[in-house]
Amino acid sequence: MVTADFRDDLSVAYETRKELGPEYERAVLESFVAGAAESIDRRVDARLARHGQERxxxxxxVAVPVFSLLFGVGGSIWLTAGAHAEADAVFAMWLGIVLLNLVFARLVRRLHGE
Incomplete structure (x- = not known):
């Protein structure tokens, strides 16, 4: 459902973009999207509050680092005790786990805007 405020904000953004020209289009769109996201967040919080819930x-x-640690410990035990693998195999496994977690941490930071 589109509210009147949303339509008004959209009209203002459109008129502002026409007035300022295409070189300011990205800034106008980013401002509009930020305002729309904030409005949606307020509506969701209000709806949750009506039902006695908090977001x-x-x-x-957190799941990826925790499961990586569990996998690493379990894998180390299995490789050394069960499979009688060399230390290089254990090192390679932990290197892969560390690299996976570094990539995942960068993705999380990027998604959360940090």
Missing amino acids: QPDNSY
Whole structure:
């Protein structure tokens, strides 16, 4: 459902873009999107408050490091005790885990705008 405020904001952004020209188009669009996102967040928070709920923080990004650690420990035990692998295999596995977590951390930072 599109509210009147949203339509007004869209009209203002459109008129501003026409007045300022294409060189300011990106800034006008970013401003409009930021305002729309803020408006949506307020509406969701208000709806949750009406139902007696609070928005829970998204901590799903913690799963990759935790499972990586569990996989690394379990894999190390299995490689050394069960498979009788050399130390190079254990090192290669941990190197892969570290690289995976570094890439994942960069993605999380980028997604959260840090």
